[in-house]
Amino acid sequence: MDIFIKLSQFLLSLSLLIILHELGHFIPAKLFKTRVEKFYLFFDVKYSLLKKKIGETEYGIGWLPLGGYVKISGMIDESMDKEQMALPPQPWEFRSKPAYQRLIIMLGGVTVNFILAFIIYIGMAFAYGDTYIANSDLQDGLMIENQAMQNAGFKTGDRIISVDGQKIAKFDNDISLKIIMAKNVLIERNGTQQTIKMPIDFIDQLSKYEKAPIVEIRMPFAISAISDESPNTNLQPKDIITSLNGQKTKYFDEAKLILDNNKGKTIPATVLRNQKEESINVKVSEEGTLGVNLGGISLESLEKLGYYKVSKQEFSFMESIPVGITRGKEQLLGYGKQLKMIFSPSTGAYKQVGGFKAIFDIFPSSWDWEHFWTITALLSIMLGVMNLLPIPALDGGHVMFLLYEIISGKKPSDKFLENAQMVGFVLLITLLLFANGNDIYKAIIGK
Structure with missing residues (x-):
């Protein structure tokens, strides 16, 4: 059940991001009267799961969940449709449009990704506010x-x-x-x-x-459950151990030091149970444990016990706008720094690059909308930034060549763009294999 919930969140987030990204290309293309032949969620290699043609566009869902695409007429893209490109340009084709229109079409996807992230952060500020210590x-x-x-x-x-x-x-x-x-x-x-x-x-x-x-944050020694093999049957779930061997233990790390120094011994303890302190004896194992599971205490409970003051700030809709924008800007700049570290070999950050499994793993095993939207906003920023990289076959590669055309007044030849597309495609496959290979390697070595 847990893996089903994680998978559902993963696919929902991925589908939302892909569809909106491709809409970012689709809408300006249609506004500029450019023909869009296909609009697909996931890739339809050889066949598609669903498809329906409406007007001049075929809408569908592919079977390979590695992304999505829109096929725009007269554009050198991953389809490598050389037959179409060999024919004379038609007025409805991408290549026939002014450079500025082509630039807007290519920037549409990443623009939507960034706008989506900021909208999510604004919505989260309004819906959830800010809870912190x-x-x-x-x-x-x-x-x-x-x-x-x-x-x-x-x-x-x-x-x-x-x-x-x-x-x-x-x-x-x-x-x-x-x-x-x-x-x-x-x-x-x-x-x-x-x-x-x-x-x-x-x-x-x-x-x-x-x-x-x-x-x-430092937590008290709060017990969530007692293991079946525990010799300390006098302990109960929700107990908080406040002293061991005559020494106060406000935090678990303090208690751990005392347990490590009393392995294999029976020592006195004080527990807070139902808001009252009780004195008991506990047996410490040879490993320095009591045979209990920790946790099960909320921030609200910690506040009632006098550990921390939990602050809750709520925002009106208008107040949420600058809060969300600031949050989005911080995440965008933060991801830019991460990317810089990945491309700096001395940091070793490239070893931690992950693929689809790494993305899958960040989703929780229980459905949590706040967590879901937080991850989706971050992934939207990541998708936008990655697509802006000046690599042929990515939006950033197309933008790079379009800017060259606008500045120089010279359009790269179709042959050059085809070769660049192939180089970019090979590079992307290499990066994809590297990232997902890292996932496999980590799974094998248990890291």
Whole structure:
């Protein structure tokens, strides 16, 4: 059931992005009276799942979910329709239109991708508002279990003050991404500030250790379930352990140190149960565990217990517009930085490039609309940026040649464009194989 929910979200998001991207090409093409022969969701190699011709355009769904396309008459594209291109140009063909019209048609797809992302961020600001913990409220610092972070010099209890000079005002999902792409991080440790210089290959290092959050808030020792083999039958789900062996344990990381120092022993403990503290004894295993699962405590519960103050900011529709635009701009600039790191071999970021499985894996196993729209907006930005790369066979390649034509007044020959299209197609296949090959490699080695 979990994989069905993930797959449903993956296909819905992918289909939405493809259809709207292709509409970005289709609509200006029709406005400029350019014939569109096909409009397809997914590729119809050899055959299609569904198709229907309406007017001059065949609409359909292909069987290969690697993208989609519109086939525009008189355009050198992935169809490589040389027979059509050998005939005299017709007034309804792409090649017969003025350069500026062809440029608008080619930029339509990525324009829609960027507009869609900003609309989603505006809608999310209006629908969900902003829930966060102010960084100033994290007086006891953060939990740092990630080995790559520890190797870089971070420790549990550190407070993140700023990243590359940008002050961190609140703890949210963006802080991890900012740290990953950072050059310098200013922290506060035991009341003293210090700067940690991030390793240039930090992204590569992240892949070498067991996956753990980059940073996370420190949590109490809250129990969600008791394992069947646990000797501590006196523990119950929803218990919060507040002391072990006579020492206060406000956070789980503090409790873990005490358990590690008392392996194989029975020690006294205090648990918070139904808002009352109870004293019990617990048996620590030889591995330093109690045979329980952690979690099951919400941010609201943490606030009631006095751990953190959770801030909730709601926006009117008009207020949501600048908030959404700012959010979209940050994500766009952030992805640009990621792309720059991928093309810098010294960072090792290229090793983490993923294909369709990597995209599939970021969707949650339970249906969550907020999470779905967050991922879809980010994917829309990624699709827009990737399509703008000046690679023949991508929109950016066509734009590059059109700009050359507009500036120089000379149109590249059809033969040159055909050869460039082939080179671009080979390059794209290579990148596709590399990205999906990375997915397969990671699956084999378990990373």
